[in-house]
């Protein structure tokens with residue numbers, strides 16, 4: 001059997017496992033059974049390994065990184081979301097985080113699964129080593145923002161229950177979610193800055209100008225401005241908690257629009273579908 | 274009053290307002306088509322058309338309003354940086370030590386060995402200072418400059434690109450192999466030796482190649498094969514492979530077979546034959562012709578596998594007829610014989626000189642280094658006294674407290 005067959009099989013498997021993990025996390029959140037939580041984390045990890053194998057098969061098959069059409073981008077973003085989640089998980093061991101991040105991952109993968117999967121060679125504009133750096137930083141940046149959003153959602157839920165005076169025992173402290181979300185956002189922001197800078201350097205080589213108000217360029221600037229606002233208010237005005245959490249969610253919506261909305265609604269030079 | 278306004282102009286509130294305005298204005302620019310004619314807006318947006326034109330939503334990024342916003346932003350960020358800089362510089366000195374915040378957690382516990390902790394801190398790059406009843410430690414004082422360095426980077430980017438644009442020099446040329454174009458001011462000639470496409474096995478286009486030569490005072494001084502992502506640079510001007518197309522040879526003969534008219538047409542070009550008031554319109558040349566599901570002519574690849582022309586004739590601006598022909602196959606119109614053949618490729622080159630780019634690069638570098646300082650090399654302090662160990666930092670008190678806890682636990686006496 002061919003590589004393609006296994007690649008598709010592994011993608012489907014990973015997708016199913018991500019769904020199972022998401023459901024598991026949900027059960028964990030409402031029932032707070034430790035075992036279910038552990039199971040979901042293990043499932044996410046296994047799903048990630050399988051997903052990675054599928055990606056590697058695709059890389060072998062196409063002879064390049066999976067960065068050439070919307071399906072491959074969405075897939076790589078999913079992969080990076082799970083990667084960032086697992087990194088955060090294995091450092092801080094907050095099982096509940098998965099309940100808010102894994103659904104994002106499986107939604108993104110669901111979006112990917114609706115797109116044409118054919119392997120096509122790179123078009124001339126994409127034949128550059130900047131592709132790796134530019135898209136590589138982009139997926140890491142978006143992965144971090146997804147995790148930060150998950151943490152912010154968790155914070156909001158935590159707060160609500162605190163008000164009702166029955167703190168959910170298996171959620172990490174609200175304060176911790178808030179801080180961690182901020183740190184992860186800061187990292188994502190640093191990466192987003194790199195995406196824009198490498199994009200500008202590449203645009204200079206490929207399109208002759210480093211900045212041309214292409215919709216994708218403009219929307220990445222808008223996302224950058226939103227996160228800049230967040231970081232300034234946080235650092236200088238001590239914005240924390242609720243407002244910061246909402247801001248982080250708005251920032252992520254903006255990220256999603258930059259990624260999907262711009263390609264679908266505002267096509268420009270940058271839409272490789 | 275004036276002082277108050279001044280403080281507002283360089284304050285954070287104003288910065289946020291500008292951020293939001295710039296973001297909104299940018300969004301509008303991505304939603305409303307840019308740079309179309311006045312009539313386009315008046316016709317398509319009805320009564321909003323006038324508002325669009327008044328607020329310059331038709332050319333957002335080069336509009337007066339946008340430039341004003343950016344200028345105000347520069348004033349704001351410069352003012353803010355200049356205001357903060359002296360106190361930041363003061364914090365670089367050894368005699369500066371911040372007071373612990375109200376919420377600083379006391380990490381002290383009798384099981385910890387504070388002398389050992391001191392050694393560990395020292396090993397971790399902290400600088401130790403004696404104090405009345407213990408010691409103080411500080412690390413990464415330089416990080417306090419992070420925000421100013423980032424701001425400086427942004428100022429360099431905006432001003433640099435603005436000035437660069439004022440002096441930028443750019444254009445677009447089409448060349449057939451063998452043709453050249455003179456850059457009089459710069460004193461050189463650009464010659465296209467050859468232009469061709471590279472194909473993959475499945476016939477799709479892999480790359481576009483232009484073989485270029487620079488000739489100065491009759492001598493060849495530089496030769497380079499360029500493609501997308503690989504421009505030629507000469508005397509500060511970059512030449513980019515940016516498009517391509519086909520030119521086809523049109524021949525009109527009379528009934529006796531004498532050639533009465535010849536012309537070279539690109540796709541979508543007209544030729545007007547005066548005596549008959551005949552317009553020959555080359556709708557397109559399709560090297561690998563096919564009809565798509567909407568009934569439109571298309572080309573599957575750019576290889577000459579199955580070449581055809583789509584041609585439309587007009588007389589006195591009235592439609593006469595349309596034709597699909599193969600090379601050399603005549604179209605008869607009254608006593609005329611019209612043929613297309615010998616299509617060849619031309620290259621489309623963009624050229625641009627813009628020194629603003631170098632400022633932008635330097636600005637980006639500053640910005641990135643500044644962000645690294647702010648996020649990861651922020652200043653950290655510890656105050657160790659009688660039964661107190663207080664972490665002090667402004668950026669990331671939570672993470673820093675965790676780090677110190679880890680360090681402390683390794684000094685545990687049990």
Ligand code: HEM
Pocket residue numbers: 067073125126134135138195196197198199200201202203204206207210211212216217218220221255258259260270271272
């Ligand atoms: C100033 C210039 C640029 C900026 C600000 C920029 C910004 C971005 C951003 C923010 C992303 C993240 C993914 C997304 O939101 O879709 C992205 C992705 C991407 N960029 Fe760029 N970029 C620039 C130039 C370029 C150039 C010159 C190319 C190639 C010729 C390029 C190719 C890509 C590709 C292939 C992706 C990944 C997929 C996608 O469309 O989402 N970019 N860019």
